[in-house]
Amino acid sequence: MSVYTAPLREMRFVLNELAGLAQIATLPGYAEATPDTADAILEEASKFAS
Numbered sequence: 001m002s003v004y005t006a007p008l009r010e011m012r013f014v015l016n017e018l019a020g021l022a023q024i025a026t027l028p029g030y031a032e033a034t035p036d037t038a039d040a041i042l043e044e045a046s047k048f049a050s
Helices: 008-018 035-049
Strands: none
Touching: 008 035
16 A cells, blocks of 8 residues: 655645635635644644545
């Protein structure tokens, strides 16, 4: 059985560079949508998916 490894580096790039997560976090109601929060969510989701 093969082991799945989530492409975290690519996901971070998409969120930070393409989606502009830092700029989204400046909008009203999105203060918690920081790159650090997204990174923590991605890390835990990758553990769940593995």
